[in-house]
Every structure is written in C-alpha cells, then in structure tokens.
Amino acid sequence: MKTAKNRKQSTARLIAAGSENSADLRYACGFQPTDPVVLLHTARERHLVVPMLELGRARNEAPTATVHTPGDLGLSPSDRRSLAAWTVAITKKTKTQRVRVDSFFPAGIMRALEAANVRVEIADDALYPEREIKSAKEIEFIAQSQRAAAQAMRAAVEEIRAAHVNRAGELVSGKKTLSSERLRQLIQIVLLKNDCDGKETIAACGRHAADPHHRGEGPLRAGETIVLDIFPQHLKTGYWGDITRTVVKGPASAALKRLYRAVLNAQRVAREMIKPGIRADQVHQNVARTLSSAGYQTKMRDGVPVGFFHGTGHGVGLSIHENPRVALASDVLRVGHVVTVEPGLYYPELGGVRIEDTVAVTKSGAKILAACPYTFEIK
Amino acid sequence: MKTAKNRKQSTARLIAAGSENSADLRYACGFQPTDPVVLLHTARERHLVVPMLELGRARNEAPTATVHTPGDLGLSPSDRRSLAAWTVAITKKTKTQRVRVDSFFPAGIMRALEAANVRVEIADDALYPEREIKSAKEIEFIAQSQRAAAQAMRAAVEEIRAAHVNRAGELVSGKKTLSSERLRQLIQIVLLKNDCDGKETIAACGRHAADPHHRGEGPLRAGETIVLDIFPQHLKTGYWGDITRTVVKGPASAALKRLYRAVLNAQRVAREMIKPGIRADQVHQNVARTLSSAGYQTKMRDGVPVGFFHGTGHGVGLSIHENPRVALASDVLRVGHVVTVEPGLYYPELGGVRIEDTVAVTKSGAKILAACPYTFEIK
Structure with a gap:
C-alpha cells in the first residue's frame, strides 16, 4: 500500500496556463507560451498540449517534453478550441486517473476532469515546492535582474540630485x-x-510614499520622502529582482532622518539574523520589535494602518512574490532561498520609508545580490 | 418562478484575481490591485475584499464598491491570509447562496465555496459579455494605445531605412x-x-517571421521579411492596441512582393466586409478563399502548418485577445466591437507576411483606429 507521501510524490502534476501565470510551467519545462497550454507532468514524463501555432516554439523551448497538438489528440474541430477538452484528452491518452493542481487551477477544467472520472487533488501550497530552493544558475539570473534594478536606482537618484527645486518646492529637471x-x-x-x-x-x-502600494503621481517635492521600489522581470529568463531605496531631496527634517535611521537599522538587523535554520517569523518579529523599540508604533488610526504593517520579506524567483515568506508564517530559511529584506515605516503626516535588498541565503548568512548605496538625503 | 435567463442575470458574479488576470475586475469596478482581491458583484452592489495594504487605493479607484478587509470580516489571523476564506466570508456576509464565475476561477476557492454550501455556476463563455461592446470612451482608450503602437512602428521602419547592409547581408545601424x-x-x-x-x-x-509566434532573435537580414507586431497595453487605462506591418530591407524578390500583395489584398477585403450584422466567420472564410485563390495553399508540410493557419482577428480591449473572434466561430459583428484584422501567410522557405490593423465596427463599417502606412520594401 502506498503511503500518503508516496502517493503525493507519484501523482501527476497538471498545469493549464498562459503567459500571464506560468511561473510553474516555465519551471517545469522551460516553455513560455503566448496562448494557454496544458502540461501533464508525471513521475517520468512531461506532456505538453499546445495550439498548432505554438508547436515550433514548444519543441525548441521545451526539449524534455513530448509536445502534442489538439489535432494529434483526435479532438473534434470544436473541441480543438477547448482547453478543458485538451486536458481531458491528455489524461486519457496517458491513462492518468488522478492529478494534482494548484489552488489557482481553472475551475472549469477541474469540473471537466471530474466529469471524466479523473480525480483532482488541490495542493495546499505550492505545486512545485522545489522552486523555493534556487540553483546557482537561478541565483545568477535573479542577480542579473537585481543588477539592472540597482543600475536604474542609481540613475533615478542621479536625476533627483541633478534636479533643482522651484519656489513651490517641486523638483524640476x-x-x-x-x-x-x-x-x-x-x-x-x-x-x-x-x-x-x-x-x-x-x-x-x-x-503617496506613506501608502506602500501607491505607485506615485504628480510632482516630486523637496523635503519629503520619495520611495523608489524597482522590481524588474528579465524578458528572457523570466526571473525577477526587487530593490527599494527611500530618498529625500534635502534638506530632510530631523524627524525624517530619525525615521530613516530606524528603518535602516531594522533592515541591517534582519540581514544579520538571516542564516540557514532560522525561522523567518523570528526575523520578522525581531524587525517589528526593533522598530517599536525605536519609538515607532504600529496601529490603526482613522481606519488606516500606520507604522510597520507588512511582512519583512518574500521569496523572489520566477514569481515576484513566492515562498518562503519572511512574515508571520513559520517558514525556516535554508541555503538556496532568495528573499527580500524590506522593513518600512509609514505615517501619513511624515511620509514613508522602506529599504529593501534581495539576498540569497548562504552557509555564511545573507548575501546581497547587487550592491546599491543606501542614499537618503540628496543635496 | 424565475426563468433560466432571469436567474442568470440575477446571480451574483464573483472574481478572485490579482494584477495578472484582472481585466474583468477592472471592468467591473475600476480597481487594479497588486495582490489578489475578491469582488462579489450582485445585482445591486459591488463588494470588494482587499488586503489591508490595498485599502486606500481600493477606496480611491473603486468608488462604486463597498470595500472590506479580512479583519472587518471577522476572520481569524490565519484565515486573513486565505483568499478562499475571504471569499466564503463575503458570501456569508451578503447572504449569497449562488455565484457565477468564469472558467478560469481558482479551483481551490470553488471547493471552499461548495464546502460552505454556496452553489458555483461556471459561465460557458465570458463572465462580463458586455465587455465586447465598447463605449466611445473605451474606443478612445484603445485608439490611444493604437496611436502609440503606430508611432513605434514608424520609428522601427525609420531605423530599418537608416540601416545599411554589410557584406553578410545583415543590417547595421x-x-x-x-x-x-x-x-x-x-x-x-x-x-x-x-x-x-x-x-x-x-x-x-x-x-522566424514564418512562425507567427516567434518573437525574433539575432541579426535582421536584407531581402527577408521582417514581421513587426506591436501590441502595447496602456499603463494607466489598461486598454491594449495591436498593429502589425511586414517590411523587407530591399531589394525584395518578386516572390516576396507577390506574397505581400496577396496579404495586403486579403486584409483590405476583410476590412471592407466588416459591418454591423455580418457573421465574423464569413469574413474569415472569405479571407481564406482570397488567399487560396491567389495561389497560396494552407496545409501541413513535414508536420508544420504553412499558409494561412490562424484566425483573421480577435477582439481587443482590457485583454489583448477577447471576444468577438473573427475566425471559425459564428460571432456576429456589432457596432462597438473593436477587432483586429490580421491575415498572414507563412512559408519557411519564403518567410512570413502579416498585416494588421485594429478597427472599430461602426454603422458605416470598419474604422481604422490609428493610421499607419503600409510600407513594404524599404530601400
């Protein structure tokens, strides 16, 4: 009798995805489709079903997969346009009776599989948990995007440095x-x-800087914090980078300087704690304690949160946000994890400060993937 | 007793989406989230559930919606991180017992709803079929992206014109x-x-041009077709444009000129047929006939399709590919539809030619949304 664990490992994994949500697909077989495709990944084989238009690219980009088209699978002309029909056909062809999918798998295809007596297990967490641990090559891909982000950051800082301030306090370049x-x-x-x-x-x-998800609009102003959060995806490799700096076109007030120093210190504390075996929630809670000890309270005020109210970090790879989380969940950091370290403080009357690097977890601790100066006050 | 049609109209629509797949969400309430959110759209109300971090932006960008956070819904700290728990909670709060979702709705959330005795209907086609018919404002947004695409096309053509050809036949700029x-x-x-x-x-x-989905790589060469397919999404409005031109850094062979003229003629034939009330499949079949009458056969050769083997066009809006399809399905074109018209011919030994405009269907026929010269041979 198979144990639950063995069964989990031997259950075929199934993906139905287009270019918008295909990190698992890219990881599993290297292919990055324009239109939706289906991947059935059994213990021994990868079966890709792609539209006729994608056949050439699929064969080139996914050499480890057996590539099928709807026509090959004997589908009727109307079924050839149905991703659900493709999926049912490939499970039949491979005599697959049970599949595992992630929780974002299309509901319509799940119903079609169930109607065809294929049992669908939904993974509690990631379908490819092995994506968490990056190879040396993957770390280099992330570092490549991170270097691009750092270069863009330096260009932005130089633009702010070169700007002058008009009478209204706005930056002019x-x-x-x-x-x-x-x-x-x-x-x-x-x-x-x-x-x-x-x-x-x-x-x-x-x-706007005091709202961590505001992308910013309108003139930049002197004496106020400017949060620059740059998270590029490489157009070829698909791997992301993620970096944030906060600057002020000076002079910065004493209150802003204090706010900045508190975040910079908390970020250093987090980076220094990161090592294989440490629980990520302990890193996060230590960051929260460090900020509150510096006098910065986190609370609701007029229905809006102020202080430090997001996680300390998240994994980065083929998705911009992936496991592990450096937050309240009890993930344990391991060699090969790549995570952001990005504490922040946000008060509408002051502004926001966030400082973020992306680091690889190595035997000797957190390794910053691309150096970038911690510039704050720009005169 | 309600008829099926009435029931369909009164069933609450449900979306769970992040920034990557949120065209319906944007259409339904205007909000463009960074992290996944839930929208329950009843006959009278829109309820958005967003993470605390998105609260400020959601209130600003979705003024017609009632905005909730997981905390407001009385969820436990661990359930506050579960999109499925948010979804179940908002159906309970609004006493919703039946929801309609699209076929790409997350399977994991569907299971959670069913476990909570909420009945989930999966829409056969679009969840917001009204997206097909564009308002004047939407057409202007698409035209704005289309003008950007046409401007980029002209810049690309000028770059090819200014280039010289080295001894290897490669373009040098x-x-x-x-x-x-x-x-x-x-x-x-x-x-x-x-x-x-x-x-x-x-x-x-x-x-590469002979494979309609190949993005291209390596040096451009004189005497070969260069397919330029530009489909931008506007960063603010979210609406797409879509244009294709095919050029040759001359001289072009007689065979390529003939290939180009056949596609240009088929594209004109299609544009001239487009009017309210016409069946889109008839436009498509007429394009196919026009190309085959010009002597260009569509068939499989060595396991690869050659000739004209994609649709004539597709709807464009908040998604780059949406309804209606100008292909084999029997969609009827109506005033307010915005579709591409993009016949193409592809033969590996010759190259590929595709010519595409995006047009609005008006009372008087197809209106091109941004003018762009039909340049072919560039000397």
Whole structure:
C-alpha cells in the first residue's frame, strides 16, 4: 500500500496556463507560451498540449517534453478550441486517473476532469515546492535582474540630485517638472536597456510614499520622502529582482532622518539574523520589535494602518512574490532561498520609508545580490 | 418562478484575481490591485475584499464598491491570509447562496465555496459579455494605445531605412548590428514614452517571421521579411492596441512582393466586409478563399502548418485577445466591437507576411483606429 507521501510524490502534476501565470510551467519545462497550454507532468514524463501555432516554439523551448497538438489528440474541430477538452484528452491518452493542481487551477477544467472520472487533488501550497530552493544558475539570473534594478536606482537618484527645486518646492529637471511619472519612465527605460520589464515600478512621494502600494503621481517635492521600489522581470529568463531605496531631496527634517535611521537599522538587523535554520517569523518579529523599540508604533488610526504593517520579506524567483515568506508564517530559511529584506515605516503626516535588498541565503548568512548605496538625503 | 435567463442575470458574479488576470475586475469596478482581491458583484452592489495594504487605493479607484478587509470580516489571523476564506466570508456576509464565475476561477476557492454550501455556476463563455461592446470612451482608450503602437512602428521602419547592409547581408545601424532584440528595445522605448508597456513585441526576420509566434532573435537580414507586431497595453487605462506591418530591407524578390500583395489584398477585403450584422466567420472564410485563390495553399508540410493557419482577428480591449473572434466561430459583428484584422501567410522557405490593423465596427463599417502606412520594401 502506498503511503500518503508516496502517493503525493507519484501523482501527476497538471498545469493549464498562459503567459500571464506560468511561473510553474516555465519551471517545469522551460516553455513560455503566448496562448494557454496544458502540461501533464508525471513521475517520468512531461506532456505538453499546445495550439498548432505554438508547436515550433514548444519543441525548441521545451526539449524534455513530448509536445502534442489538439489535432494529434483526435479532438473534434470544436473541441480543438477547448482547453478543458485538451486536458481531458491528455489524461486519457496517458491513462492518468488522478492529478494534482494548484489552488489557482481553472475551475472549469477541474469540473471537466471530474466529469471524466479523473480525480483532482488541490495542493495546499505550492505545486512545485522545489522552486523555493534556487540553483546557482537561478541565483545568477535573479542577480542579473537585481543588477539592472540597482543600475536604474542609481540613475533615478542621479536625476533627483541633478534636479533643482522651484519656489513651490517641486523638483524640476531640465525645464520640466520632475514627476513620479517621469522618474518612473526613466527607470523603466534603464531596465529595458538591460532586457528587463519594470511595469509596476513605484516612485511615490510624500503621502503617496506613506501608502506602500501607491505607485506615485504628480510632482516630486523637496523635503519629503520619495520611495523608489524597482522590481524588474528579465524578458528572457523570466526571473525577477526587487530593490527599494527611500530618498529625500534635502534638506530632510530631523524627524525624517530619525525615521530613516530606524528603518535602516531594522533592515541591517534582519540581514544579520538571516542564516540557514532560522525561522523567518523570528526575523520578522525581531524587525517589528526593533522598530517599536525605536519609538515607532504600529496601529490603526482613522481606519488606516500606520507604522510597520507588512511582512519583512518574500521569496523572489520566477514569481515576484513566492515562498518562503519572511512574515508571520513559520517558514525556516535554508541555503538556496532568495528573499527580500524590506522593513518600512509609514505615517501619513511624515511620509514613508522602506529599504529593501534581495539576498540569497548562504552557509555564511545573507548575501546581497547587487550592491546599491543606501542614499537618503540628496543635496 | 424565475426563468433560466432571469436567474442568470440575477446571480451574483464573483472574481478572485490579482494584477495578472484582472481585466474583468477592472471592468467591473475600476480597481487594479497588486495582490489578489475578491469582488462579489450582485445585482445591486459591488463588494470588494482587499488586503489591508490595498485599502486606500481600493477606496480611491473603486468608488462604486463597498470595500472590506479580512479583519472587518471577522476572520481569524490565519484565515486573513486565505483568499478562499475571504471569499466564503463575503458570501456569508451578503447572504449569497449562488455565484457565477468564469472558467478560469481558482479551483481551490470553488471547493471552499461548495464546502460552505454556496452553489458555483461556471459561465460557458465570458463572465462580463458586455465587455465586447465598447463605449466611445473605451474606443478612445484603445485608439490611444493604437496611436502609440503606430508611432513605434514608424520609428522601427525609420531605423530599418537608416540601416545599411554589410557584406553578410545583415543590417547595421550606427556601428552595431541591428538585431531583432535591438529593434524590439527601440520599439519598447517609444511605447514607454507613450505610457505603454510592450513586453511581448515581435520583431522577427526570415524563418522566424514564418512562425507567427516567434518573437525574433539575432541579426535582421536584407531581402527577408521582417514581421513587426506591436501590441502595447496602456499603463494607466489598461486598454491594449495591436498593429502589425511586414517590411523587407530591399531589394525584395518578386516572390516576396507577390506574397505581400496577396496579404495586403486579403486584409483590405476583410476590412471592407466588416459591418454591423455580418457573421465574423464569413469574413474569415472569405479571407481564406482570397488567399487560396491567389495561389497560396494552407496545409501541413513535414508536420508544420504553412499558409494561412490562424484566425483573421480577435477582439481587443482590457485583454489583448477577447471576444468577438473573427475566425471559425459564428460571432456576429456589432457596432462597438473593436477587432483586429490580421491575415498572414507563412512559408519557411519564403518567410512570413502579416498585416494588421485594429478597427472599430461602426454603422458605416470598419474604422481604422490609428493610421499607419503600409510600407513594404524599404530601400
């Protein structure tokens, strides 16, 4: 009799994904489709079902997979357009009676499989938990995106340095206002020149900087914090990088300098704690304690959270947010994990400060993947 | 007793989506989240459940929705991290016993809803079929992205025009080889300067151009077709554009000129047929007939399709590929549809030609959304 664990390992894994949500697919077989495809990954084989249009690319990019088209699977012309029909057909062809999928697997295909008497197990967590531990090659890919991010950061800091301040306190570069939008564009162009896409870059000033997910808009202003959060995905490898710096076009007030020092210190504390075997939630709780000991309270105020109210970090790889989490869950850090370290403090009346590096967990602790100065006050 | 149709209209629609697959979400409430959120859209109300971090942005961007956080819904700390728990909680709070989802809805959440006795109907086709018909404002948003694409196209054509040809027959611009990668970067920078992202731009030459999904790599060569397919998404509005031109750095052979003229003629035939009330499959079949009458056969050769083996077009909006399809399905075109018109011919020994415009269906026929010259041979 098989044990639950053996059964879990031998159950075929099934993915139905397009270019938008295909990190597992890329990991499992190397293929990055334009249109949705199906991958059935058994203990011994990988079966890809792709539209006729993707046949050539699939054969080239996924040499370890057996590539099928809907026509090969004997589907009727109308079923050839149904991803559910492809999926049922490939399970029949391979005599697969049980599959494992992740929780975001398409519900419509699950129903079709069940109607065809294929049992569908939904993985509690990741379908490819092995993605957490990165090989040396993967770490180099992440470092490559991280170096692009650091280069874009330096360009953004130089742009702010070169800007002057007009009477309204707004930054002006050349003859035009230096806005969040303009700085973001400058960052994105540097990323593109490094073969990276940085669509969701954050360049947020003042009260926008106090909202960690605000991407920023309008003129940048002197004397206010500017959060620059750059997280590019490499257009070829698919691996991400993630870096944040916070700067002020000076002079910065004493209150802002204190806020910055508290976050910088907490970030260093977290990096120094990271080593194989440590529980990530302990790192996170220590960061929270360090910030509150420095006098920065986390609480709800007028229905809005202030202080330190996000995780300390997250895994980075073929997804920008993946396991492990450096937060309240009790993940244990191991050699080959790549995580961000990004404490922050946010108060609407002051602004926001976040400082983030992406590090690899090595035997000797956290290794920063791309150096980038911790610039704060820019005069 | 309710009829099936009435019931369908009154069933609450449910979306669980992040930034990667949120066209319906954006359409239904205007919100574009970074992290996954849940929208329950009843006949009268929109309920959004968002992480605490998204609260401020959700309230601003989705003023028609009631915004909840996992904490508000009385969830335990561990359930606050579970999108399935959020979803079950919002159905309970609103006393919703039946929901409709699209076929890509997350399977894990469907199981959780069923376990909580919420009945889940999976829509056969789109969850928001009304997305097909665009308002004047939406058409202007698509035209805006289309103008950016046309501007990038002109820049790419000028770059090819300015290039010279070295002894190996490769294009050289400045002192460097003009490659697919370099031309794609130039296109992407023009798009960025127009607030658009063009991550998957195609700039494919020769035998790569003969594979409609190949993005292109390596040096561009004179005398071979270069397919430039530019489909940007506007970073603010989320609407896409889609345009393709095929050029040859001359001289082009007589065979390539004939191939080009056949596609250009088929594209014109399709545009002229488009009007309200026409069946899209008839447009498609007429394109196929026009190409085969010109002597270009579609068939399998050595296991690879050659000729015209993709649809004539697809809807464009908040998704790059959406309904209606101008292909074998019998969609009827209506005023407010926005579709691409993009016949192509592909033969590995010759190359590929595709010509594409995005048009709005108006009372008086197809209206091209952004003018762009039909340049072919570039000397």
